[in-house]
Amino acid sequence: MRGVQFANGPTEHQFRKEKEQKQKEEKVKKEPEGDDVDVSTGILSFFDPFVLQIEKSRHKKAKDYYKLRNCGLYQLTKDIIMMIRVCKMFRQGLRGFREYQIIESAHRKHPIFSFWDKKKQGQITFDTMQFIAEQGHFPPRAIEITQKQPAWRKEEEIQELCNFLQALDSFRSYNETLQLLLAKVVRFERFDRRRVIIRKGQKGNSFYFIYLGKVAVTEDEDGSSAFLDPYPTVLEKGCSFGEMALLRSSVRRATVVCMEETEFLVVDKEDFFANKLDVEVEKDAQYRFEFFRKMDLFRSWSKEKLWKLVTMGKVEKFSFGQVISKDFVESATVMFVCKGSCEVLRLIDLGNSPSYYKWIWQHLEFQYNKPLKTHIFEPSPMERFKEFQIKSYPVQDFSFLKLLHLQKAWEQKGTNGSMSHTSMTDLPKTFGSKIKSRRGHLVKCSVIDTETGRLAKEAAVGTYMKIHTVEQGEIVGLHQISLPDTQLDKRPLILVSLGTEMIRVRKEKFEDLIDDKTREKLSKYHIEYPRLVLKICTNSIRVKEIDEELCQCFLQENSWNIFRSDLMQLLVEPRQCPPFIPKQPKKRERNYLKSVTLNLSTLGKNTKPNYPIFMAPQKYLPPLRIVQRITAPRPKIQELLPQYKNAGILV
Numbered sequence: 168m169r170g171v172q173f174a175n176g177p178t179e180h181q182f183r184k185e186k187e188q189k190q191k192e193e194k195v196k197k198e199p200e201g202d203d204v205d206v207s208t209g210i211l212s213f214f215d216p217f218v219l220q221i222e223k224s225r226h227k228k229a230k231d232y233y234k235l236r237n238c239g240l241y242q243l244t245k246d247i248i249m250m251i252r253v254c255k256m257f258r259q260g261l262r263g264f265r266e267y268q269i270i271e272s273a274h275r276k277h278p279i280f281s282f283w284d285k286k287k288q289g290q291i292t293f294d295t296m297q298f299i300a301e302q303g304h305f306p307p308r309a310i311e312i313t314q315k316q317p318a319w320r321k322e323e324e325i326q327e328l329c330n331f332l333q334a335l336d337s338f339r340s341y342n343e344t345l346q347l348l349l350a351k352v353v354r355f356e357r358f359d360r361r362r363v364i365i366r367k368g369q370k371g372n373s374f375y376f377i378y379l380g381k382v383a384v385t386e387d388e389d390g391s392s393a394f395l396d397p398y399p400t401v402l403e404k405g406c407s408f409g410e411m412a413l414l415r416s417s418v419r420r421a422t423v424v425c426m427e428e429t430e431f432l433v434v435d436k437e438d439f440f441a442n443k444l445d446v447e448v449e450k451d452a453q454y455r456f457e458f459f460r461k462m463d464l465f466r467s468w469s470k471e472k473l474w475k476l477v478t479m480g481k482v483e484k485f486s487f488g489q490v491i492s493k494d495f496v497e498s499a500t501v502m503f504v505c506k507g508s509c510e511v512l513r514l515i516d517l518g519n520s521p522s523y524y525k526w527i528w529q530h531l532e533f534q535y536n537k538p539l540k541t542h543i544f545e546p547s548p549m550e551r552f553k554e555f556q557i558k559s560y561p562v563q564d565f566s567f568l569k570l571l572h573l574q575k576a577w578e579q580k581g582t583n584g585s586m587s588h589t590s591m592t593d594l595p596k597t598f599g600s601k602i603k604s605r606r607g608h609l610v611k612c613s614v615i616d617t618e619t620g621r622l623a624k625e626a627a628v629g630t631y632m633k634i635h636t637v638e639q640g641e642i643v644g645l646h647q648i649s650l651p652d653t654q655l656d657k658r659p660l661i662l663v664s665l666g667t668e669m670i671r672v673r674k675e676k677f678e679d680l681i682d683d684k685t686r687e688k689l690s691k692y693h694i695e696y697p698r699l700v701l702k703i704c705t706n707s708i709r710v711k712e713i714d715e716e717l718c719q720c721f722l723q724e725n726s727w728n729i730f731r732s733d734l735m736q737l738l739v740e741p742r743q744c745p746p747f748i749p750k751q752p753k754k755r756e757r758n759y760l761k762s763v764t765l766n767l768s769t770l771g772k773n774t775k776p777n778y779p780i781f782m783a784p785q786k787y788l789p790p791l792r793i794v795q796r797i798t799a800p801r802p803k804i805q806e807l808l809p810q811y812k813n814a815g816i817l818v
């Protein structure tokens with residue numbers, strides 16, 4: 168009976184169906200799916216060997232699959248896929264919870280702020296993610312705005328872009344209206360090293376601001392000379408270029424090529440004139456003209472000649488501490504300081520100075536093994552103050568006593584600071600006359616040969632010394648122009664900005680312009696830096712400058728600094744409880760004064776040097792450790808000046 172329902176079971180039809188299904192499944196278990204197909208297509212495949220081959224491989228694959236399925240790997244893979252899906256769903260579900268944000272650092276670092284704006288009656292969202300950029304790069308949000316057509320840029324977007332562009336010196340100097348007009352039209356472009364941006368002799372269509380990177384200005388067409396010239400004319404972030412061809416409706420006067428990956432903001436010719444950017448650029452040129460006109464050096468120059476000079480360079484701004492030139496003696500440009508000032512530094516190799524050599528050995532002779540005993544008896548604070556008032560701390564006394572002390576030590580040892588009778592790796596370590604009972608011993612450390620003699624390797628260090636300050640109106644880098652070759656000071660000199668604006672003009676171009684009268688006048692601008700000139704007489708007289716005078720200055724200053732810190736320790740009573748110092752982010756180690764101090768007391772001891780090793784340019788000096796000060800083992804001030812044993816509660 169078809170369709171009759173059993174009390175608690177399936178219908179007859181269903182029952183039959185199930186039976187058939189079971190039979191089918193049993194068959195499947197016995198013979199895999201592949202054979203089923205073979206049977207149905209049996210006659211065909213018998214006649215066709217190709218089909219047979221394919222069917223065989225299918226058969227084999229199916230067999231492998233069933234084997235896999237039987238050994239449980241199939242199930243395992245299925246389980247893994249399932250688990251991955253579940254985890255994914257969990258992750259998505261957790262996105263709403265705060266904890267989830269803590270796990271994902273990207274969300275924590277760049278949160279989205281949201282405010283309700285009462286005036287506009289709407290939610291304002293500030294997604295910090297839009298403003299982040301790799302250090303120095305143009306932010307993605309700003310790029311997004313510049314990619315829009317000028318007409319499609321909203322007012323807020325233009326204002327936003329204007330804010331981003333404040334990072335550019337040249338842009339910042341324009342008035343607000345012009346800034347907004349430019350923000351409306353600028354395009355963003357990024358190019359790699361060696362890419363030619365402007366080719367000499369071609370028609371000019373754009374004006375460029377450099378947002379990141381460096382470009383070089385060259386005279387050749389492909390810009391390759393920039394990579395061969397050790398001192399190319401380089402323009403950096405904040406500078407602009409490409410105005411000359413636009414202003415004079417002429418071809419490009421020079422080639423501009425990227426020295427590294429560089430980002431630009433580009434203003435097209437039509438916008439350049441429509442927004443009166445040409446007026447601003449002309450103002451810059453007029454400023455340079457006025458600056459040169461005021462200089463005594465160019466008083467006799469005609470207007471045309473002076474304008475020629477004006478077009479040879481631009482006003483460049485350098486921030487405080489920025490290195491303008493690593494060696495301006497060799498550099499290819501003459502630098503005119505228009506505003507602010509800069510410092511001339513010299514990297515001196517102390518190891519080659521006789522004074523330093525002597526100083527080091529004197530201090531090593533004077534090493535103490537143990538700190539000297541300090542006071543036992545303490546006078547009242549009143550007495551101490553009175554004593555302090557009567558006699559201020561006599562600096563001379565200290566140096567005199569120290570010298571006396573040293574002399575005694577040398578007499579006893581019979582040395583004069585040289586190392587002739589010590590072994591190559593041993594340094595004498597004696598005690599001062601105060602502790603005569605103890606015997607000196609030798610300190611083992613590696614020694615190197617310097618021009619003056621053998622020196623402990625650790626003590627062969629260098630330092631940067633300021634030797635001159637260049638002020639507004641002065642000229643730097645006249646070396647090859649104003650003096651005959653024999654009188655030239657060829658030591659490398661470093662120029663560091665103290666916040667300055669300057670115009671750089673290439674030496675060869677400047678030389679082409681100047682006449683004899685100007686050349687004569689230029690000698691007045693020549694600056695003589697402290698140096699000791701050694702005349703080496705061989706066949707021809709050779710001149711060699713050494714930094715002896717500078718080394719002596721360094722040692723004097725160093726001694727004063729150490730003495731001052733000793734004195735401060737003596738005068739300032741240590742606090743009972745440490746003062747509250749707010750936590751500050753850890754600076755890089757090289758910023759610490761401590762980290763650039765060489766301590767001679769640790770010579771021969773196996774300690775990690777606590778000062779960084781900077782590599783001086785290989786061209787000039789061997790690899791050198793740069794230090795700011797050198798502390799040597801010394802007796803306590805109280806011991807040398809007994810009357811000041813307890814000088815200080817004076818804070």
Ligand SMILES: Nc1ncnc2c1ncn2[C@@H]1O[C@@H]2COP(=O)(O)O[C@H]2[C@H]1O
Pocket residue numbers: 365371384400402407408409410411412413418419420421422423478479480481673
């Ligand atoms: N001596 C220079 N110093 C700096 N920039 C220069 C110098 N000579 C040319 N330029 C720039 O290089 C650009 C090349 O194209 P333009 O001639 O349009 O405008 C030029 C100036 O902006």
